[in-house]
Amino acid sequence: MKKKIFTALLLLCTLSVAAEAQETEKSFTVEVSNTWNKAKADEPVVIKLSEINPQFRVRSAVVMNDNEEIPSQLDDLNGDRRPDELAFLVDLPAKGKKTLTVTLSSAQSDKTYPARVYAEMLVSDKRGKHVPVQSVTIPGTSNIYNQMHHHGPAFESELVAYRLYFDHKQTVDIYGKFNKGFEIKESQFYPTDEQLARGFGDDVLMVGGSCGVGALKGWDGKKATHITPVATLTERIIAYGPVRTISEIEVADWQYQGSELNMTNRYTLYGGHRDVFVETFFEEPLKDEVFCTGVVDIKGSISYSDHKGLIGCWGTDWPVNDTVKYAKETVGLATYIPQKYVKDEVKDKANYLYTISAKGNSYFTHNITFTSMKETFGYKTPEAWFAYIREWKDELEHPAVVKVKK
Numbered sequence: 001m002k003k004k005i006f007t008a009l010l011l012l013c014t015l016s017v018a019a020e021a022q023e024t025e026k027s028f029t030v031e032v033s034n035t036w037n038k039a040k041a042d043e044p045v046v047i048k049l050s051e052i053n054p055q056f057r058v059r060s061a062v063v064m065n066d067n068e069e070i071p072s073q074l075d076d077l078n079g080d081r082r083p084d085e086l087a088f089l090v091d092l093p094a095k096g097k098k099t100l101t102v103t104l105s106s107a108q109s110d111k112t113y114p115a116r117v118y119a120e121m122l123v124s125d126k127r128g129k130h131v132p133v134q135s136v137t138i139p140g141t142s143n144i145y146n147q148m149h150h151h152g153p154a155f156e157s158e159l160v161a162y163r164l165y166f167d168h169k170q171t172v173d174i175y176g177k178f179n180k181g182f183e184i185k186e187s188q189f190y191p192t193d194e195q196l197a198r199g200f201g202d203d204v205l206m207v208g209g210s211c212g213v214g215a216l217k218g219w220d221g222k223k224a225t226h227i228t229p230v231a232t233l234t235e236r237i238i239a240y241g242p243v244r245t246i247s248e249i250e251v252a253d254w255q256y257q258g259s260e261l262n263m264t265n266r267y268t269l270y271g272g273h274r275d276v277f278v279e280t281f282f283e284e285p286l287k288d289e290v291f292c293t294g295v296v297d298i299k300g301s302i303s304y305s306d307h308k309g310l311i312g313c314w315g316t317d318w319p320v321n322d323t324v325k326y327a328k329e330t331v332g333l334a335t336y337i338p339q340k341y342v343k344d345e346v347k348d349k350a351n352y353l354y355t356i357s358a359k360g361n362s363y364f365t366h367n368i369t370f371t372s373m374k375e376t377f378g379y380k381t382p383e384a385w386f387a388y389i390r391e392w393k394d395e396l397e398h399p400a401v402v403k404v405k406k
Helices: 002-022 193-197 382-396
Strands: 025-033 040-048 060-065 068-070 072-075 085-092 097-105 117-124 130-132 135-139 148-157 161-164 172-176 217-219 232-240 244-256 259-270 276-282 291-296 302-305 310-317 329-336 342-347 351-356 363-372 401-405
Touching (some): 060 072, 072 232, 161 259, 172 363
Antiparallel strands (some): 060 097, 072 085, 117 130, 232 244, 291 351
């Protein structure tokens, strides 16, 4: 009897292995349509693999536009070492569409694509060396802000760079560039005199205790508040490119407005983009909690608001405390919150803000962007910047429509 059971189990295992060996690929078409009346460059397309339901472990993917291969990446978002999403970028004509072919495979691939983004998180050791890390968790009462080189994750596209502070402020800070290209791996957010002489960019904003550019904050009815107290704080990088980089800030047991919140803020930057898509996840649906975000009120800045979720400013100030070595920097900042999440437009001493409420939901989003006067490819007046962010909002409200045809 035992021999028969063993034989049956062996047969089932053999059939299962054989089935997976036979179904090593799955191809399908994807129709991507542009509903906007203007052309889109580097439009993000994201396909959730759970909706495709391949009956094998996906290890590689190929995206084709006729005979042209489009660079793509598979991302594991939940840490189970299996990809959850396939991401790529496409150019779309106004009111036009493209039909692409996607092939998922169980075979490993050593193929590489040109990098469109870069990300790093570094810990400084006792000898002053900077050790790469992917994820760091600390108790909420600990502070390793100064042990983290550039104070937390840093990530960039060809156009801009950002960093996320590893502390209760969780501020979003920015790095402006003169020319398009990648700099963070070499400059590590702190360019040397030699690098500055070669035309490197630099930190261009004094953020202080503000939200910088679109950091999510609490709201006490009068001012933005930091994310504290919490049981633990984690910052991680979960995708390094070549198409997009994804960084996260996660807090556990945030004691806030009578609730105990487990919250994750996810920052996604795509190649060819100066803007970042910010997603906020909660473990349980929200009640009446109110949050806020916006942009720092740069001293003497000019602000712009459409009173419907878009807030921006243009200003000039010292980016660091050293006013001898460094010059004042001029920047344009903007944050956009979908109107369904907007509660009120408010102002505190440090920021231009909107308050956010999402009762009954466990998820909301916003978007952030900036320009620096350093840029040879950017915006040189507040009028030009505010016109751009109005168009940016319009484009965000007309995302590509993606239809998967299995």
